[in-house]
Amino acid sequence: MQGIGLSVRLARREAGLKQSDLADLAGVSERTVRAIETGTGNPTLAAVVSVANVLGLRVAAA
Template identity: 60%
Template sequence: MDDIKTIGVSIRRARKGAGITQETLADLIGTSTRTVHAIETGRGNPSLLTVAAAANAVGLHLRVTDD
C-alpha cells in the first residue's frame, strides 16, 4: 500500500511542479478530476493504464522491480 501512496505523491509533486491543475491533468489523460485525485491520494481503484498515463503526462515513468 505504501507504493501506491508513494506513486501518488510523486505524481502530485510533479504535477504541481509543472504548474498544472488536477483538472488539466485529467483532460490531458482523458479521465475525471476525481480519478486524478484518487491517484494522488492513493485511494480508489484507478486502472494501471490511467496511473501510467498520469505519470507520463507529468514526466514520470513507472518501473517494475523484483523485490
C-alpha cells in the same frame, strides 16, 4: 500506491497544473487524478500510466 501518488502530486504542482488540467491531458477524470494522488480508490494501471506519462514520470514494476 501512496508513493506514486506523492510523486504525481509533486510533479503536477511543479508543472503548474491543476488536477482538472492533468485529467484533461491524460484523458482521465479529475476524480481519477485525485484517487491516484491520495492513494485511494482503485484507479486502473492504464490511468496511472497515462497520468505519469503526461508528467514525464516513469512507472516501473518493483
